[in-house]
Amino acid sequence: MDPATVPDTAAVERYLRGLQDRICATIETLDGKVRFERDVWQRAEGGGGQTRTLDDGAVFERAGVGFSDITGSKLPPSASAHRPELAGRGYRAMGVSLVFHPRNPYAPTVHMNVRFFIAEKPGEAAVWWFGGGFDLTPYYGFD
Amino acid sequence: MQSVGDHFLKAYLPIVERRKDIAYGERQRDWQLYRRGRYVEFNLVWDRGTLFGLQSGGRTESILMSMPPLASWRYNWQPPAGSPEAALIEQYLPPRDWCAAP
Numbered sequence: 001m002d003p004a005t006v007p008d009t010a011a012v013e014r015y016l017r018g019l020q021d022r023i024c025a026t027i028e029t030l031d032g033k034v035r036f037e038r039d040v041w042q043r044a045e046g047g048g049g050q051t052r053t054l055d056d057g058a059v060f061e062r063a064g065v066g067f068s069d070i071t072g073s074k075l076p077p078s079a080s081a082h083r084p085e086l087a088g089r090g091y092r093a094m095g096v097s098l099v100f101h102p103r104n105p106y107a108p109t110v111h112m113n114v115r116f117f118i119a120e121k122p123g124e125a126a127v128w129w130f131g132g133g134f135d136l137t138p139y140y141g142f143d
Numbered sequence: 144m145q146s147v148g149d150h151f152l153k154a155y156l157p158i159v160e161r162r163k164d165i166a167y168g169e170r171q172r173d174w175q176l177y178r179r180g181r182y183v184e185f186n187l188v189w190d191r192g193t194l195f196g197l198q199s200g201g202r203t204e205s206i207l208m209s210m211p212p213l214a215s216w217r218y219n220w221q222p223p224a225g226s227p228e229a230a231l232i233e234q235y236l237p238p239r240d241w242c243a244a245p
Binding site: 015016019022023026030039041043044045049051053055056059061062064066068070072076077078079081093096097098099100101102103104105106107108109110111112113114115116130131132133134136137138139140141 | 144145147148149151152154155156158159160162163164165167171172174175178179182191192194195198199200201202204205208209210211212213227228230231234235
């Protein structure tokens, strides 16, 4: 993709909301005991999100899957640490973050985050990027 | 980003399917809660995503949804030598190239 071209943010948002739906539906089926509760929230500075949590399930003691889409007037230092030239720009950040804490100690905790950032400044080209990854926190090792 | 998102369930579900019904007792549960305490430490002190949420004036409830419902802390505790719990620390937590041929 040409870095000068800003991605279709509506398509990014559709993908992320769809991802939250797909993951929650699959986890509910696997757990079989409880369902996710939804909490739609707004943020004073701009944007909002939808947090879904599942508590006290058969397989998962706690599962949380959040979608957020926020805007702000100054990119925080945690997001501009590797790109100091972007410090203080206006931004929009969208993402899905999840953490599952299984009940069984032999099953690892898992965390995933995927995100899209766009940092803007009047008179300059917008800078945007995607990020993400996932990791496991095991309690017992298996070879 | 789509590849990471689309592969998450494919990567994690087979693991949890294999482990969710393994029998365990109080010892394994205590160890899980103790390690969760360290997970909380990492998440609150070091995790960049948590930091971004807090620095951007995020919603505290949504940031802390990732916390485990129960965790424990014990001062200067070490698992017994030779135990599966010690093996986690000695063999599985040090950085290793997990994709390298054995």
